[in-house]
Amino acid sequence: MSQQQMVEEIKGWVYEAGENIKRKLQSPLIVEEKTNKSDLVTNVDKETEAFFIDKIRHHYPDDQILGEEGLGDHVTDFSGRVWIIDPIDGTLNFVKQQDNFCTMLAVYEEGIGQMAFIYEVMRDELLWGGKGMGVYLNEQVIKDVPNITLEKGLISVNTHMFLNNTYETQTVAMKSIGVRMIGCAGIGFKELIKGNQNAYISNLQPWDYAPAKVLMEELGLKMIALNGEPLDLRQKVPILGATPAAFAEIQTRQN
Amino acid sequence: MSQQQMVEEIKGWVYEAGENIKRKLQSPLIVEEKTNKSDLVTNVDKETEAFFIDKIRHHYPDDQILGEEGLGDHVTDFSGRVWIIDPIDGTLNFVKQQDNFCTMLAVYEEGIGQMAFIYEVMRDELLWGGKGMGVYLNEQVIKDVPNITLEKGLISVNTHMFLNNTYETQTVAMKSIGVRMIGCAGIGFKELIKGNQNAYISNLQPWDYAPAKVLMEELGLKMIALNGEPLDLRQKVPILGATPAAFAEIQTRQN
The missing domain is CATH 3.30.540.10 (Fructose-1,6-Bisphosphatase, subunit A, domain 1)
Known part of the structure; x- marks a missing residue:
């Protein structure tokens, strides 16, 4: 087949x-x-x-x-x-x-x-x-997902990470043009892949991020675990998915 | 006619x-x-x-x-x-x-x-x-919108009011089962009227809240300005829309 x-x-x-x-x-x-x-x-x-x-x-x-x-x-x-x-x-x-x-x-x-x-x-x-x-x-x-910067895009984030500013989530979110909380990883990633937002940040299980990872890699979008762990599909990790432009800005802020 | x-x-x-x-x-x-x-x-x-x-x-x-x-x-x-x-x-x-x-x-x-x-x-x-x-x-x-309590429902809130805990928005939101930020007053109120959430809190202009007010009054749902002003359609005000149960709980917290 x-x-x-x-x-x-x-x-x-x-x-x-x-x-x-x-x-x-x-x-x-x-x-x-x-x-x-x-x-x-x-x-x-x-x-x-x-x-x-x-x-x-x-x-x-x-x-x-x-x-x-x-x-x-x-x-x-x-x-x-x-x-x-x-x-x-x-x-x-x-x-x-x-x-x-x-x-x-x-x-x-x-x-x-x-x-x-x-x-x-x-x-x-x-x-x-x-x-x-x-x-x-x-x-x-x-094709060609728009490479939205932090300042020009909507962002989706996890409520607790936003509230506690875990991995600078709040700082990053408030640099964006608007913050969205949807409560569904698939939708968070879908909005990113459709070119409707700059990033998605949440604590995710492998089944929450594994499908988006495949599609995002194919499109040149970025996904990492914010705790520095490899994405080995074995554990729950804090995930950042982003356009290349927003990814670079967020990495700069975190280092 | x-x-x-x-x-x-x-x-x-x-x-x-x-x-x-x-x-x-x-x-x-x-x-x-x-x-x-x-x-x-x-x-x-x-x-x-x-x-x-x-x-x-x-x-x-x-x-x-x-x-x-x-x-x-x-x-x-x-x-x-x-x-x-x-x-x-x-x-x-x-x-x-x-x-x-x-x-x-x-x-x-x-x-x-x-x-x-x-x-x-x-x-x-x-x-x-x-x-x-x-x-x-x-x-x-x-008919008969379910009278969802704070603890049992999703809530939609304004980002800045949540972040700054204006009118206890953060406190109230974190008592709910999940926090949503959608960026559209019509949808925030629609979810409340459909029985999908307990409350909606945001800073709103008259045209943002006037339509929902009509429908919510007809259904026995609650809407007030959190600053104590009457809803006279003349100015932007912090608005709470809620089920009667969530409304009573939120009022208790604020007093």
């Missing part, structure tokens, strides 16, 4: 997952707390992860799967092909707003991002693409 | 304005700064205000018009019928994201809100209704 065929197959799964999620929003959600009152999981998170895992196991039985809800494998070694799934990214928004969430999936090989899918379900916006194949918003190719 | 006929006529204008705005987004915007680098106005703000004023002058020649861009009347006296227009609410989002903005309109008589329209153009979501006629999201009636 060619890379292009594989992408088309996965796009089909993502759209099908989106339809299932929308249908399930018609019934009451079963909501549980995970680590605290704002860290939620629903039946739809779990069912969506199970849906993707079922597809992957059927078509790619030898691959490893890292899923947010833990229904995949306990991945410690990123050799071979690894699928990374965030079934509902922005579960708090999903529960409280029935909107402003994404379903996301990335495929890595030997630790290197190959293809990725960020689907904002309620807007029907699918950002997809991969290494050497370009990046698309639905059927439209994204 | 009955109130119902008048509402249907205005809905037609609002949808037409939305179509015009979407079409104009296909061409480069002409952007100017107003009071500072994040206070912008575009040709589309002005053209949309002119569009509404033209409709109102033609159909209701005796009425006064208060518009954000100043193309209407210099309204100091709210006797008789006054139309209040925010042609593009969230102009910074409009310019930087081509999304997350509203076009809004309210009709007041003798200072009392009669009907209002908050249209989030890119989502095609029209919130409309008025005194004694109920509130609708597109064609669906909104």
